[in-house]
Amino acid sequence: MERRHFLRASVGFACCAAGVEVVALAAPRRIAVEARKFQFTPSEITVRKGETVTFVLTSVDFPHGFSLPDFGVRKDLIPGMVLEVTITPANAGRFHYLCDNFCGDGHDRMSGILVVA
Amino acid sequence: MDGIDRREFIKLAGFGGLVFASGLPGCAHLAGPGGGDFHFLQLSDLHWGYNIASVNPDFAGTLPKAIAAVNSLDQKPDFVVFTGDLTQTTDDPKLRRARMQQVREMTSKLNVPKVWYFAGEHDAALDRGEAYQETFGETLRYTFDHKGIHFIVLDNTSDPAPILGEKQLEWLRADLAKLSRDQPIVVLTHRPLFSMYPQWDWATRDGQAAIDLLMPFPNVTVFYGHVHHENHHRTSHIAHHSALSLMFPLAPVGTVEKKTQVPWNAAAPYKGLGYRDVGAGPRREATPLEIPVKA
Ligand SMILES: [Cu+2]
Numbered sequence: 001m002e003r004r005h006f007l008r009a010s011v012g013f014a015c016c017a018a019g020v021e022v023v024a025l026a027a028p029r030r031i032a033v034e035a036r037k038f039q040f041t042p043s044e045i046t047v048r049k050g051e052t053v054t055f056v057l058t059s060v061d062f063p064h065g066f067s068l069p070d071f072g073v074r075k076d077l078i079p080g081m082v083l084e085v086t087i088t089p090a091n092a093g094r095f096h097y098l099c100d101n102f103c104g105d106g107h108d109r110m111s112g113i114l115v116v117a
Numbered sequence: 118m119d120g121i122d123r124r125e126f127i128k129l130a131g132f133g134g135l136v137f138a139s140g141l142p143g144c145a146h147l148a149g150p151g152g153g154d155f156h157f158l159q160l161s162d163l164h165w166g167y168n169i170a171s172v173n174p175d176f177a178g179t180l181p182k183a184i185a186a187v188n189s190l191d192q193k194p195d196f197v198v199f200t201g202d203l204t205q206t207t208d209d210p211k212l213r214r215a216r217m218q219q220v221r222e223m224t225s226k227l228n229v230p231k232v233w234y235f236a237g238e239h240d241a242a243l244d245r246g247e248a249y250q251e252t253f254g255e256t257l258r259y260t261f262d263h264k265g266i267h268f269i270v271l272d273n274t275s276d277p278a279p280i281l282g283e284k285q286l287e288w289l290r291a292d293l294a295k296l297s298r299d300q301p302i303v304v305l306t307h308r309p310l311f312s313m314y315p316q317w318d319w320a321t322r323d324g325q326a327a328i329d330l331l332m333p334f335p336n337v338t339v340f341y342g343h344v345h346h347e348n349h350h351r352t353s354h355i356a357h358h359s360a361l362s363l364m365f366p367l368a369p370v371g372t373v374e375k376k377t378q379v380p381w382n383a384a385a386p387y388k389g390l391g392y393r394d395v396g397a398g399p400r401r402e403a404t405p406l407e408i409p410v411k412a
Pocket residue numbers: 202237238239307342343344
């Protein structure tokens with residue numbers, strides 16, 4: 001159930017006649033991912049199956065791409081900007097992320113692995 | 118001449134040893150008297166300047182070997198086309214130009230009526246094709262017609278993105294609009310147009326848009342490079358054939374986790390390196406035949 005991923009929080013007004021319950025999103029774990037010629041840091045990320053995580057993406061030196069094809073995610077990382085991507089992996093496995101903007105002579109090895117355990 | 122005859126022929130023509138057909142339907146005609154059929158060669162992914170000896174200790178000799186083999190053919194191809202990654206990329210623009218110049222000099226020794234070139238991302242992505250166009254004097258995309266076939270060269274590498282882009286798709290749309298539906302078409306490009314394996318950057322982001330434009334034409338074949346191993350795929354009726362490299366093989370998807378250059382095997386030197394002979398004609402599907410580099 002989706003609702004399992006939510007934190008239930010009471011509004012805190014015990015006298016509220018309507019008994020309204022506010023359902024707030026649990027803050028997903030935030031994982032910083034930095035791109036620079038020619039690597040991602042970290043180059044391996046481990047998350048739990050069903051865990052919602054937010055990647056906080058930055059680039060140091062080039063409009064690197066951040067592509068995570070198995071999750072339909074791809075972004076251009078413009079140096080100086082911060083981008084966030086949130087996913088909730090449903091299946092365990094090892095998934096590639098890579099720079100998909102040709103960035104120089106180490107481009108072909110600029111990739112990482114997302115491990116969903 | 119059927120496929121077997123053609124294999125036999127190529128043996129006799131001086132390749133010797135093992136030549137394997139791709140196992141695809143359709144026969145592989147050679148230029149035949151009066152038939153209008155012909156053949157051309159696809160050489161791909163030269164990566165000149167690459168120098169990792171554990172993968173290819175003969176990094177300086179493999180391309181010259183292939184050129185010599187082509188020149189020893191009795192049955193000359195009508196043309197040779199180089200489908201990108203002529204050079205190994207470098208961040209140094211001077212070295213990039215030097216490598217291209219060397220490729221140009223070496224390939225000028227090809228004793229064939231015509232040589233076509235176009236760029237791969239290693240050649241063009243870091244400067245939008247500037248050094249490439251300076252050296253080879255070709256535009257990044259173009260068309261030509263040969264013996265009843267319309268050839269279309271698509272550029273999916275000079276934008277680092279890598280995309281064909283709206284402008285090029287518009288250009289393609291306009292070009293196709295001039296053709297009748299039964300016009301046989303061969304598309305030459307560097308990256309796969311279909312989404313082969315974007316996890317390893319084996320794709321063109323908007324490649325499907327080009328495939329969609331080509332769909333109304335019943336006779337379309339795509340020859341490309343980039344993935345450094347032989348792969349045959351169909352999107353509906355359109356055939357897509359990837360070529361071997363003349364510098365280093367890459368392992369196919371499913372055999373390794375990360376994109377991997379296949380190490381040199383001393384017991385089978387040059388294994389996985391080669392080029393391609395394509396039999397073509399206006400009344401049949403263009404058919405590839407892979408030719409390994411011989412020790
Ligand atoms: Cu390539």
